[in-house]
Amino acid sequence: MNTDPKSIIDSLSDHYAITEVREQKAGLLLLKIPKEDAVQFLRELRDGQNYTHLAFLTAIDYIEDGRFTLTYMLHNYATHHSIGVHVDIDREQAQMESIHELWAQAATYQRELREMYGIRFPGSPRLDADFCLEGWDDIPPMRKEFDTVAYSQDRFFNREGRTTEDPREHMKQIMYPIHTD
Amino acid sequence: MMTKDKSLGPMANEGLTAEERDLFSDARPVPYQPYPVEVVEKFINWVRANSLYMLAFGTGCGAIELNPLMTARYDAYRFGFQPRPTPRQASVFMIGGYASVKTLKRIIRSYEQMQGPKFVIALGICPVNGGMYWDSYNTVNQFDLYIPVDLYITGCMPRPEVLLAGVLELKKKIKEGRADGHNRYIENLDWYKANQKRIIKNWDMPDYSW
Numbered sequence: 027m028n029t030d031p032k033s034i035i036d037s038l039s040d041h042y043a044i045t046e047v048r049e050q051k052a053g054l055l056l057l058k059i060p061k062e063d064a065v066q067f068l069r070e071l072r073d074g075q076n077y078t079h080l081a082f083l084t085a086i087d088y089i090e091d092g093r094f095t096l097t098y099m100l101h102n103y104a105t106h107h108s109i110g111v112h113v114d115i116d117r118e119q120a121q122m123e124s125i126h127e128l129w130a131q132a133a134t135y136q137r138e139l140r141e142m143y144g145i146r147f148p149g150s151p152r153l154d155a156d157f158c159l160e161g162w163d164d165i166p167p168m169r170k171e172f173d174t175v176a177y178s179q180d181r182f183f184n185r186e187g188r189t190t191e192d193p194r195e196h197m198k199q200i201m202y203p204i205h206t207d
Numbered sequence: 208m209m210t211k212d213k214s215l216g217p218m219a220n221e222g223l224t225a226e227e228r229d230l231f232s233d234a235r236p237v238p239y240q241p242y243p244v245e246v247v248e249k250f251i252n253w254v255r256a257n258s259l260y261m262l263a264f265g266t267g268c269g270a271i272e273l274n275p276l277m278t279a280r281y282d283a284y285r286f287g288f289q290p291r292p293t294p295r296q297a298s299v300f301m302i303g304g305y306a307s308v309k310t311l312k313r314i315i316r317s318y319e320q321m322q323g324p325k326f327v328i329a330l331g332i333c334p335v336n337g338g339m340y341w342d343s344y345n346t347v348n349q350f351d352l353y354i355p356v357d358l359y360i361t362g363c364m365p366r367p368e369v370l371l372a373g374v375l376e377l378k379k380k381i382k383e384g385r386a387d388g389h390n391r392y393i394e395n396l397d398w399y400k401a402n403q404k405r406i407i408k409n410w411d412m413p414d415y416s417w
Binding site: 158161177 | 345
């Protein structure tokens with residue numbers, strides 16, 4: 027079997043629109059794939075190329091570009107090599123095909139992503155069951171437009187007497203009074 | 208705070224479904240009444256202070272400090288302080304640092320199941336004012352709005368020596384009869400319940416967990 031990651035990606039490039047391939051470090055290759063091809067591509071990596079382990083599934087919120095980037099991290103136990111598959115999805119209609127039939131544990135990640143980012147995975151088991159947050163009634167907290175300070179002050183009542191310093195000003199005044207102009 | 212609830216009727220248990228309501232008591236708890244003879248009550252307090260049973264429920268990162276507290280190096284057993292596995296057997300609740308809303312629900316249920324008089328030690332800065340999680344969406348900032356706290360041990364994290372000092376301080380308070388968190392909770396139950404229900408949105412448990 028072909029074990030060189032670069033040549034694996036080259037051979038798969040004939041069938042999939044793989045972009046932004048880069049070697050993050052030794053043993054970790056990152057690439058990007060369109061949303062429509064993603065699940066088929068993951069299936070090919072798992073069944074055809076021996077990347078059998080789903081290490082994690084997470085999301086990044088690029089609010090300025092209006093997209094979430096899902097990261098599927100796959101690992102090959104034979105070669106100790108990992109491939110991170112990035113998939114861009116629309117931020118407003120945040121929805122992605124579920125992969126719980128490829129890896130059963132992905133259902134838990136998808137529950138967490140539904141709760142923390144509001145990304146839908148239709149068909150995923152127990153998707154709407156509470157995971158960490160029970161009875162959450164606001165926008166999902168890991169979305170960048172969520173104002174955690176305002177939420178905390180509104181909900182949890184800061185105790186009187188707490189003071190905070192702007193770290194930059196504090197350093198100027200207290201730590202380095204001489205070197206500032 | 209400050210309404211006395213003694214004259215009020217049974218708890219509403221509105222969080223439970225109709226079938227579940229039969230399974231839970233709706234009686235209000237009653238405050239602890241000291242023994243009428245003062246000398247006897249002082250003796251009872253002395254006994255109580257020397258056999259403290261801690262509920263071994265690590266609610267936050269601070270629970271990691273409880274392991275050395277109990278083992279040979281610090282050995283809290285010397286002071287009659289030892290862990291117990293269930294709330295029914297325990298009299299001291301050690302809040303191990305930050306409390307998220309989800310944990311707070313379990314804390315309330317465990318605390319109410321403990322037999323009175325019961326005491327709460329909150330360790331770490333997080334129960335005082337939120338600590339480093341003061342702006343978190345999920346961590347309560349003032350713990351004593353929800354559960355009466357008899358003793359705070361601040362620090363991030365407090366070392367086992369400090370916890371031992373705190374245990375001794377609690378014993379002192381109990382002997383002097385000043386550790387009255389249990390009665391404060393019961394006398395102001397409606398105030399505490401209102402605070403708890405304000406942040407626990409899916410209240411699906413009895414109003415008082417007997």
